[in-house]
Amino acid sequence: MSIAYDIRREVERNVVRARNGIKYASGTEWAPEHASPRELVWSQGKARLWRLRSDRVTMGPPVLMFIGLVSLPHILDLHEKSTLAGALRDAGFDVYILDWGAADEGDAQNTLETYLVRYLPRAVRALLRESQCDDVTLLGYCMGGCFALVAVGGQVSIPLRNLVIFATPVDFSQMGGLVEALRDGEIDPESMVDWTGNVPPHIVSSFFRIRKPTVELVQYANLWENLWSDEFLSSYQAMARWASTHVPVPGALFRQVLKGWLYDNGFANGTLRLAGRRVDLANIDVPMLSVVAMRDDIVPPPAALPLGSLVDVPEFELFEVPAGHAGLAGSRKAVHVTFPGVVDWLRRHSDTREPHQ
Structure with a gap:
């Protein structure tokens, strides 16, 4: 290519950068909030159960996906070209997403029992009625996996x-x-709880900024470099929306998690309790797949890899992906490595069913 061509191309891109920059700053939407069409099948409190629309369900049981309480579950159905939920749907699975909702002052006393003993089983029962199936596959992302x-x-x-x-x-x-x-007691946890009784979103966001303080600068540099590309803007906006949309965490649950998960290291030490009952990972008696991002700076591999030694399941498979925390489900690596690997594992542990809508 000639120097003149390179100059002309860059001038043209700068014109588009200026146009798209104005649109982006003014709030133009390049990517919908959810990549896949879906319908509401159940709700209670702020929890919502969504079913992805599908023309052809050929695999069972259905898959119920959820994350934790620090953000909304956009990462599960991020973008039309990078959607974990969509990949499972396209593979023939009946896919559901459980959104716990955003806590407010009325939810400050919610605990793990609120979500796991009350909401989760009721959402599963609604799913089974809707799908006319007898069992379910659970898929949890990050805190959702916990x-x-x-x-x-x-x-x-x-x-x-x-x-x-x-x-x-x-x-x-x-x-x-x-x-x-x-x-280590360097931060007073009560200082993180605001007047609503919850941990506010900006405190949640600070956790991610502390782990990777230069990430916003890198993101803006990438944005400027690719501002001429509508396709890039669409995927960038989808990821930025998820990464920046944190929600309040109920204060009671925060204290519960702080003691049981952090102070007592309850998963590793076997000291967790739920509704007065000991949580024993040996009670898990179904095939399990653990997907670990080997470049994760939010959940470092040494924090995730020990799971195999803590469970005694009929089949445990560790799937190591060379990606970061968000890239595990929101990148080209996800599309070409994570999604096919998960689909393959699920197909091997599911049934073929007569196609139905």
Whole structure:
């Protein structure tokens, strides 16, 4: 290519950068909030159960996906070209997403029991009625994976076929950052709770900034470099929306998690309790897939990798992906490595069913 061509191309891109920059700053939407069409099938409190629309369900049981309480579950259905939920749907699975909602003052006393003993089993029952199936595969992402382990290990009534967890810490002594500061008493946890009785979103966001303080500068540099590309803007906006949309965490649950998960390192030490009952990971008796991001700076691999030694399941498979925390489900690596690997594992642990809508 000639120098003149390169100059002309860059001038044209700068014109588009200026146009798109104005649009982006003014709030133009390049990416919808959810990549896949869906419908509401159940709700209670602020919890919502969504079913992805599908023209052809050929695999069972259905898959119920959820994350934790620090953000909304956009990462599960991020972008039309990078959607974990969509990949499972396209593989023939009946896919549901459980959104716990955003806590407010009225939810400050919510505990793990609120979400795992009350909401989760009721959402599962609604799913089974809707799908006309007898069991379910649970898929938990990050804190959602911890939720799944606590629920199943605590013998919450769920007819479970498989358990899949993504980027899920079980040894909190390896977490570092703000988690380490809290555990070591360098930060007063009560100072993190606001007048509503909850941990506000800006405190949640600070955890991620502390772990990777230059990430916003890198993101803006990438944004400027690719501002000429509508396709890039669409995927960038989808990821930025998820990364910046944190929600309040109920104060009672925060204190519960702080003591049981962080201070006592309860997953690793076997000291967790739910509704007065010991959480025993040995109670998990279904095939399990643990997906670990080997470049994760939010849940470092040493925090996630010990799970295999803590469970005694009929089949445990560790899937190591060379990606970061968000990239595990929101990147080209996710599309080409994570999604096919998870789909393959689920197909091997599911049934072929007569196609239905």
